[in-house]
Amino acid sequence: MKTVPVALGKRSYDIHIEQGLLGRAGEVIAPLVGKRPVVVVADRNVKVHLSTLRGSLGAAGIPSEAIELPAGEATKSWDQLAALTDRLLDLGVERSDHIIALGGGVIGDLVGFAAAILKRGCNFIQVPTTLLAQVDSSVGGKTAINTPAGKNLVGAFHQPAMVLIDPATLDTLPLRQVRAGYAEVVKYGLIDDPDFFAWCEANFEALYAGDSMARETAIARSVAAKARIVAEDERETTGKRALLNLGHTFGHALEAESGFSDRLFHGEAVAAGMALAFAYSAEKGLCPKEDSERVKAHLRAAGLPHDLASAGIGASGARLADHMRHDKKMAAGTLPFLLAHGVGQTYLDRDVALDDVAAFLDRCDRG
Numbered sequence: 001m002k003t004v005p006v007a008l009g010k011r012s013y014d015i016h017i018e019q020g021l022l023g024r025a026g027e028v029i030a031p032l033v034g035k036r037p038v039v040v041v042a043d044r045n046v047k048v049h050l051s052t053l054r055g056s057l058g059a060a061g062i063p064s065e066a067i068e069l070p071a072g073e074a075t076k077s078w079d080q081l082a083a084l085t086d087r088l089l090d091l092g093v094e095r096s097d098h099i100i101a102l103g104g105g106v107i108g109d110l111v112g113f114a115a116a117i118l119k120r121g122c123n124f125i126q127v128p129t130t131l132l133a134q135v136d137s138s139v140g141g142k143t144a145i146n147t148p149a150g151k152n153l154v155g156a157f158h159q160p161a162m163v164l165i166d167p168a169t170l171d172t173l174p175l176r177q178v179r180a181g182y183a184e185v186v187k188y189g190l191i192d193d194p195d196f197f198a199w200c201e202a203n204f205e206a207l208y209a210g211d212s213m214a215r216e217t218a219i220a221r222s223v224a225a226k227a228r229i230v231a232e233d234e235r236e237t238t239g240k241r242a243l244l245n246l247g248h249t250f251g252h253a254l255e256a257e258s259g260f261s262d263r264l265f266h267g268e269a270v271a272a273g274m275a276l277a278f279a280y281s282a283e284k285g286l287c288p289k290e291d292s293e294r295v296k297a298h299l300r301a302a303g304l305p306h307d308l309a310s311a312g313i314g315a316s317g318a319r320l321a322d323h324m325r326h327d328k329k330m331a332a333g334t335l336p337f338l339l340a341h342g343v344g345q346t347y348l349d350r351d352v353a354l355d356d357v358a359a360f361l362d363r364c365d366r367g
């Protein structure tokens, strides 16, 4: 088993990665939970993994209850949050108990937020089953729901007590979802690790084909990068953690424009967003055009949206900029942007005018 520590003082925890880990999750979790019952909150599409997980909990002598929730971004809602917290209260969850989130980023974000507010803070464990959740959302403690105003606008920082990653759960994940998760893998290369971006260019096909070495390398390098950044700036106050938002100001606007629907998954929106961030950087002369073209070419080759047209977005720049005004990075009326000086050289630019971004978007090809 490979273990990546997340060093956050009293809130430190381990990320465990191992093929088949779900089948022995009970013994790994047992030292945390003792013999207290746990509640597993699972996505309805992961029934087979739920049964493996509960089997291993039972074998370790840990009683469990299950709550199954509908799949999809719409589940990150006030209604689902209220229903979930009511169920958890009915089940008698105590503050020191552990709630397990089994599923993708939607389940992780919702369950993490429920755990943050239930009895003013319960423990939770992330057991991510999508590539996106295994490389990104299960780590770092950002939890949230969406509101009519936009993405992740109500939430809390609440770190999990442990993250258990079984790459074998990806065997059941549809290819389109694997690709969407891969966008967040590429992100780490683009932020500050050009060697990892080159690794991505050379290995994405193996990853898509389910090669176990490629999967484990992608997951381990991604979570190590995220753990390092989160340990430096847990609450996104210094600008360091904001680097993880590369492509997200554009991406969240595209998701909002798509109505948070299956038309554009989060990872797909982030892929288009990263390509737009590089294209804007190149247009401003901040980044070599070859780097921007290289990013776009890789995302295209990887079957991901790489501009507005391939993301299916026809909205005006002004309309997309209106979505961006809800971004949580907005400070004193200005929105800092994640731009790049090149591949692996992302930085937070505090001198970008939203109107200029809107005009740039109007010059881009439409869907």
Ligand SMILES: NC(=O)c1ccc[n+]([C@@H]2O[C@H](COP(=O)([O-])OP(=O)(O)OC[C@H]3O[C@@H](n4cnc5c(N)ncnc54)[C@H](O)[C@@H]3O)[C@@H](O)[C@H]2O)c1
Pocket (backbone or CB within 6 Å): 043, 044, 045, 046, 049, 071, 072, 073, 076, 103, 104, 105, 106, 107, 109, 129, 130, 131, 132, 133, 136, 137, 138, 139, 140, 141, 142, 143, 152, 169, 170, 171, 172, 173, 174, 177, 180, 181, 265, 266, 267
């Ligand atoms: N908190 C964070 O740091 C963070 C980071 C990145 C993304 N996110 C959030 O994560 C969400 C996206 O997560 P996601 O891409 O995992 O989406 P998701 O949770 O909607 O999962 C994608 C789809 O895969 C299905 N699924 C999950 N595991 C499966 C499996 N093993 N086999 C078959 N089907 C499976 C789900 O039912 C769903 O239909 C977004 O809401 C995004 O904002 C949060």
Ligand SMILES: O=C(O)C(=O)C[C@@H](O)[C@H](O)[C@H](O)COP(=O)(O)O
Pocket (backbone or CB within 6 Å): 136, 140, 142, 151, 152, 184, 241, 242, 244, 245, 248, 328
């Ligand atoms: O962990 C982070 O920090 C991230 O920004 C990771 C992102 O991939 C993720 O989508 C996050 O939820 C976006 O955060 P937000 O603060 O823009 O809602």
Ligand SMILES: [Zn+2]
Pocket (backbone or CB within 6 Å): 136, 184, 248, 266, 270
């Ligand atoms: Zn993201």
